[in-house]
Amino acid sequence: MNNDMLAARWLEVGGETRKWWSKLTDDDLKRIGGSSLLLADALQERYGYTRWHAESQSNRWMRDHQTDQISEA
Numbered sequence: 001m002n003n004d005m006l007a008a009r010w011l012e013v014g015g016e017t018r019k020w021w022s023k024l025t026d027d028d029l030k031r032i033g034g035s036s037l038l039l040a041d042a043l044q045e046r047y048g049y050t051r052w053h054a055e056s057q058s059n060r061w062m063r064d065h066q067t068d069q070i071s072e073a
Contacts, residue, residue: 010034013065020061023047036062 014029017039023046024032032038040058043049049057 009065016065017061021046 010029010033017029018024021043024042028042028046032042036055036058039061040051040054043054043057044051047054
């Protein structure tokens, strides 16, 4: 699987995502739809992160949750 989560998996982790980044809205989560780049965009917008920091956080989040999915299978 690449850096983008399947839409179904994204819906499962949406609540966890909001726990980590409470400034993200439901609309943000819908727009992101599992895309690591769109998550980075949202983190930049809502938190004022630099692009590098936003991408780093997004990639880590996606990697951690894809690993969870693989280990659960």
